[in-house]
Amino acid sequence: MALIRFEGHNDLLPLQAHQIIGRNAYGNTHLLSDRRISTIHCQIRWHNNGWWLKDLSKNGTWVNNTRCQPQVEILLQKGDCVALAIENHLRFTLEDCSPPVATLVRLTEQPLVIQLQEMNALPDPSQPEVFIYKAAQGLWVCEQSQTTHTLSDGERLFFDEEFWLFIDSRTVDYTIDAAPSQLHSATPAVLHFSVSQDQEHTFLKVESAGQYIDLGERTHHFLLLTLARKRQEDINNHIATEECGWLDMDELSRMLGLEVAHTNIQIFRARKQICEALSPALPPLQLIERRRGAARIGNLPVHISCRVMHSSGADTIFT
Numbered sequence: 187m188a189l190i191r192f193e194g195h196n197d198l199l200p201l202q203a204h205q206i207i208g209r210n211a212y213g214n215t216h217l218l219s220d221r222r223i224s225t226i227h228c229q230i231r232w233h234n235n236g237w238w239l240k241d242l243s244k245n246g247t248w249v250n251n252t253r254c255q256p257q258v259e260i261l262l263q264k265g266d267c268v269a270l271a272i273e274n275h276l277r278f279t280l281e282d283c284s285p286p287v288a289t290l291v292r293l294t295e296q297p298l299v300i301q302l303q304e305m306n307a308l309p310d311p312s313q314p315e316v317f318i319y320k321a322a323q324g325l326w327v328c329e330q331s332q333t334t335h336t337l338s339d340g341e342r343l344f345f346d347e348e349f350w351l352f353i354d355s356r357t358v359d360y361t362i363d364a365a366p367s368q369l370h371s372a373t374p375a376v377l378h379f380s381v382s383q384d385q386e387h388t389f390l391k392v393e394s395a396g397q398y399i400d401l402g403e404r405t406h407h408f409l410l411l412t413l414a415r416k417r418q419e420d421i422n423n424h425i426a427t428e429e430c431g432w433l434d435m436d437e438l439s440r441m442l443g444l445e446v447a448h449t450n451i452q453i454f455r456a457r458k459q460i461c462e463a464l465s466p467a468l469p470p471l472q473l474i475e476r477r478r479g480a481a482r483i484g485n486l487p488v489h490i491s492c493r494v495m496h497s498s499g500a501d502t503i504f505t
Contacts, residue, residue, distance in 0.1 A: 187289060187301060188237055189282040197297050201237065202339065202353045203286040205230045207270070208243075222271035228254075230262070232286050237262045245271040286355040288326060290318075293342070293349040300350075302326070304470070305458040307451070309346040316345045317454055319461075321470055324356050329450075332435060334476040375464070375471055376487040379411050383492060392460060399463045406456040409449070412441055413474065413483035414490065431482035438481060453481065 188201040208227035209218055218227070224243040231238055239262055241247035241254040248269040254260055262268075264283045270276040290308075292298040300308070307314035317329040318337070326337040330345070339354035376393040388407040392399045401407070417431030433441075439449045457473050464471060472484040 187287045188284055190278045191281050193277040198281060199297065200289050200291060200299055200353055201230060201286065203232045203356055218276065220276060227270055237283055239268065248273050288355040289353045291351045291353060293351055304461050305454065307454045314451065314454065316343065319457060329476055332479045376489065377414065378489045380491045381411060392463060394464055395468065401459060401463060406452040409442060409452045410456055410483060413481065414488045417483050432480045433482060434480050
């Protein structure tokens with residue numbers, strides 16, 4: 187990720203894909219209080235595989251002691267020094283010029299930057315307060331307190347008794363090609379479950395792009411199987427599509443013999459395992475959908491078979 191450091195400060199600050207620097211109190215902005223700084227002083231944006239700066243101010247912007255022409259973009263390089271309003275005033279250095287990545291920044295006097303992975307359970311996977319994951323079309327989804335929403339660039343989150351700023355990696359000219367309700371892709375994947383007769387062992391294979399990926403036996407596979415059975419039951423009962431398959435989290439947890447908090451961890455582990463198993467070239471798989479207080483499995487083809495486990499170690503599978 188690209189990082190800047192203001193003179194006199196040790197903290198490195200990440201750049202958003204479209205970064206405004208100035209005194210305005212809204213949007214994706216590094217705020218400055220000096221009255222010589224314009225409300226929107228300059229912008230830095232990721233474009234054509236580089237970071238470009240444009241002066242938008244009254245009092246000027248300098249790069250390496252050369253004043254920028256107003257409204258003209260300049261390609262920045264690592265190590266460039268930018269000064270605002272006066273040639274040697276309010277300077278920052280571009281310490282890293284790599285492409286933007288999605289991050290969380292702790293909003294404290296000593297900022298902490300977390301680079302987001304495809305699946306994130308924060309602040310600790312064993313005791314998560316919030317789940318953040320990447321969905322279709324590059325969108326990021328946040329699940330917290332049994333509610334789900336799409337994150338917006340510059341949005342503030344609160345967890346671990348701190349406020350955090352979400353910084354998106356998408357460029358400002360990014361446009362999605364679907365309505366907000368069409369958040370997730372229809373990635374072609376088939377879930378193949380095989381479950382023992384006593385329901386104690388659940389195995390899963392994922393069929394994707396003509397290949398079978400054996401994910402073995404995991405406790406969270408039974409969670410997926412439970413949700414898949416609920417969806418199939420609702421389909422057989424001709425439940426409306428928008429209501430098909432939903433299970434209240436309290437009911438789901440009771441069926442699994444877990445606390446709700448542990449059920450959420452199981453959901454995270456299921457998503458993470460399948461996300462890591464599938465090819466990164468494929469769009470993210472919408473494995474589990476969430477709404478307030480409920481969950482359901484995504485609209486995926488599912489095959490369920492019975493697995494008879496023999497003492498000899500050989501298994502017989504009946505579809």
